[in-house]
Amino acid sequence: MTETILEKLATYIATEFLKxxxxxxxxxxxxxxxxxxxxxxxxxxxxxxxxxxxxxxxxADLNASSFDxxxxxxxxxxxxx
Amino acid sequence: MPNxxxxxxxxxxxTPDKVSITMLFAGQPDQPVTYRELIYGASGYVQTYxxxxxxxxxxILLILQHDVDLxxxxxxxVLLGAIPSIMPFLTEKLLPERYRTDLAELVxxxxxxxxxxxxxxxxxxxxxxxxxxxxxxxxxxxxxxxxTANYPCPPDFAAFGGFQRKEEDIVLLQHSSGxxxxxxxxxxxxxxxxxxxxxxxxxxxxxxxxxIVSWLPLYHDMGLIACFLLPILSGIPVVQMSPFDWVRAxxxxxxxxxxxxxxxxxxxxxxxxxxxxxxxxRDLEGVDLSSWRxxxxxxxxxxxxxxxxxxxxFKSYRLRLETLQTSYGMAENVFAVTQNDLTxxxxxxxxxxxxxxxxxxxxxxxxxxxxxxxxxxxxxIPNTTIRVVDSKGHDLAERHIGEIVLKSNCMLSSYYxxxxxxxxxxxxxxxxxxxxxxxxxxGEVFIAGRKxxxxxxxxxxxxxxDLELLAYEVPGVHPGRAxxxxxxxxxxGTEDVVMVAEVDINDPVDRQKIADGIRATVTRGSAVALxxxxxxxxxxLVKTSSGKTARSANKDKFLKEMQEKEQVY
Numbered sequence: 296m297t298e299t300i301l302e303k304l305a306t307y308i309a310t311e312f313l314k315x316x317x318x319x320x321x322x323x324x325x326x327x328x329x330x331x332x333x334x335x336x337x338x339x340x341x342x343x344x345x346x347x348x349x350x351x352x353x354x355a356d357l358n359a360s361s362f363d364x365x366x367x368x369x370x371x372x373x374x375x376x
Numbered sequence: 377m378p379n380x381x382x383x384x385x386x387x388x389x390x391t392p393d394k395v396s397i398t399m400l401f402a403g404q405p406d407q408p409v410t411y412r413e414l415i416y417g418a419s420g421y422v423q424t425y426x427x428x429x430x431x432x433x434x435x436i437l438l439i440l441q442h443d444v445d446l447x448x449x450x451x452x453x454v455l456l457g458a459i460p461s462i463m464p465f466l467t468e469k470l471l472p473e474r475y476r477t478d479l480a481e482l483v484x485x486x487x488x489x490x491x492x493x494x495x496x497x498x499x500x501x502x503x504x505x506x507x508x509x510x511x512x513x514x515x516x517x518x519x520x521x522x523x524t525a526n527y528p529c530p531p532d533f534a535a536f537g538g539f540q541r542k543e544e545d546i547v548l549l550q551h552s553s554g555x556x557x558x559x560x561x562x563x564x565x566x567x568x569x570x571x572x573x574x575x576x577x578x579x580x581x582x583x584x585x586x587x588i589v590s591w592l593p594l595y596h597d598m599g600l601i602a603c604f605l606l607p608i609l610s611g612i613p614v615v616q617m618s619p620f621d622w623v624r625a626x627x628x629x630x631x632x633x634x635x636x637x638x639x640x641x642x643x644x645x646x647x648x649x650x651x652x653x654x655x656x657x658r659d660l661e662g663v664d665l666s667s668w669r670x671x672x673x674x675x676x677x678x679x680x681x682x683x684x685x686x687x688x689x690f691k692s693y694r695l696r697l698e699t700l701q702t703s704y705g706m707a708e709n710v711f712a713v714t715q716n717d718l719t720x721x722x723x724x725x726x727x728x729x730x731x732x733x734x735x736x737x738x739x740x741x742x743x744x745x746x747x748x749x750x751x752x753x754x755x756x757i758p759n760t761t762i763r764v765v766d767s768k769g770h771d772l773a774e775r776h777i778g779e780i781v782l783k784s785n786c787m788l789s790s791y792y793x794x795x796x797x798x799x800x801x802x803x804x805x806x807x808x809x810x811x812x813x814x815x816x817x818x819g820e821v822f823i824a825g826r827k828x829x830x831x832x833x834x835x836x837x838x839x840x841x842d843l844e845l846l847a848y849e850v851p852g853v854h855p856g857r858a859x860x861x862x863x864x865x866x867x868x869g870t871e872d873v874v875m876v877a878e879v880d881i882n883d884p885v886d887r888q889k890i891a892d893g894i895r896a897t898v899t900r901g902s903a904v905a906l907x908x909x910x911x912x913x914x915x916x917l918v919k920t921s922s923g924k925t926a927r928s929a930n931k932d933k934f935l936k937e938m939q940e941k942e943q944v945y
């Protein structure tokens with residue numbers, strides 16, 4: 296299950312944000328602080344998380360202090376499921 | 377002419393209980409601030425500044441976030457007669473070392489006497505300072521705990537130096553962003569700003585029923601002038617939220633307009649696309665936008681498609697099409713240069729693409745040839761005159777594209793402590809060279825690109841040379857072999873930032889590493905996220921005769937390659 300969430304997120308970010316479908320994102324690779332994704336993507340990301348993992352996310356929840364890599368984001372999602 | 381302090385005193389004495397500014401915070405109750413509270417808070421800061429030996433005419437740098445402290449520290453500086461300037465806060469993206477370098481640059485050019493910041497940011501700031509060598513005499517910690525120095529207190533107007541400031545004295549500095557932008561502070565006088573507020577107020581039919589709503593940062597002219605000084609000095613209520621809260625929850629802007637019966641907003645073009653695409657219906661329950669009389673699109677190229685998209689998305693919430701308006705502005709003219717007539721929709725026209733790009737003439741579409749849609753930014757505001765000139769400074773006929781130059785009674789006094797670049801910014805007769813290309817038709821001003829190489833993302837100016845210097849730091853990228861530019865993205869309504877770099881290495885894994893390195897270094901060094909990193913083989917980049925990177929030629933080449941690969945733009 297964990298793997299699935301992580302993989303789905305990785306594919307989504309690589310395809311939609313980076314426009315590099317083949318790009319592999321490592322679980323501990325920084326996302327926000329590295330500039331791979333920026334704050335304008337956070338709304339899309341929270342919509343994707345809501346629609347795919349049945350998690351309701353409040354406005355301020357998804358930000359640089361709640362996650363900066365896929366592993367942290369996956370943990371965040373599981374905690375809210 | 378009164379100065380800022382006289383005006384603040386008048387509001388304090390006549391309408392002390394009127395709410396001037398309402399601050400919105402995610403997950404907290406809204407915080408109204410009356411004129412009395414504003415003056416008390418500012419007076420607390422006057423005391424603190426005075427205790428630190430800061431005097432009228434000194435520059436005070438404010439490194440504070442969206443909060444009442446920023447408000448009080450700002451107007452405290454004004455009442456003291458000092459010159460406040462807001463510097464962007466360090467974000468998670470920016471490397472602290474880079475922030476310190478930028479700060480040191482700003483300090484060396486604008487020579488502030490004091491910095492105000494938070495306790496938790498103190499070490500970061502101190503690391504950028506050189507005690508005994510630079511201009512900083514005091515690092516003031518924003519702390520409103522009872523008993524501390526800048527605790528709010530009643531004003532002692534007779535003792536405040538702000539009342540002795542003359543109309544030609546500088547009242548504030550505005551800095552543009554990035555290493556290049558931070559080195560030139562736009563210095564504005566009391567007279568320029570008050571002349572501007574008067575002229576611009578007439579253009580937008582400002583009246584006592586208005587309520588301004590904003591998420592804009594105050595270190596930018598659009599936020600500082602239109603959504604901070606204009607309302608507070610004019611006695612018009614303003615509702616403010618932080619840009620960081622808005623970008624995560626764009627619906628909050630519309631909810632605030634509905635709740636507070638907002639009438640006026642200023643938004644950069646991308647915000648229309650962003651709101652239209654990202655806001656969910658469930659966040660709009662009960663929202664009524666019928667009070668919204670003007671949303672003024674400015675600070676990056678204005679697109680009719682963005683207005684259409686926004687209107688279609690929100691018309692069922694009682695948004696009117698004529699609410700969507702346009703303006704063209706720059707900090708050097710305080711804020712606005714033009715404003716369209718708010719009683720009608722902005723004038724749009726389809727022009728012939730080839731004449732526009734090849735002959736630099738905006739001819740109306742003919743014979744079914746390919747077109748470009750242009751939306752007017754309106755006419756010059758009452759105190760500002762505009763000309764469109766060629767490279768020799770000669771006037772051009774209507775519809776001919778040239779550089780926009782302007783003259784007004786609200787121009788900058790100078791780039792602070794920079795007589796060299798101030799002088800270069802003007803041509804004979806005192807006309808300020810905007811660096812923007814445009815054309816005029818029946819007095820309406822259309823913006824058609826830029827003379828200066830400048831990328832504008834979400835209304836924020838980015839100097840490409842700052843980004844290229846960062847790319848050169850990445851192993852595998854040679855100095856002079858990278859080019860940064862912006863490419864307009866119709867979906868987001870703003871520019872995507874592209875970096876093209878020539879790389880000799882062939883191994884795909886190593887190339888990916890270099891691309892990641894460029895992305896990370898640029899982001900952490902400038903807080904700008906690159907959308908495309910395009911690695912090419914030498915010789916790819918187009919150079920000018922003097923060996924500099926020809927950014928617009930590289931942009932054209934990049935776009936052509938992308939089209940061939942069938943990537944959509």
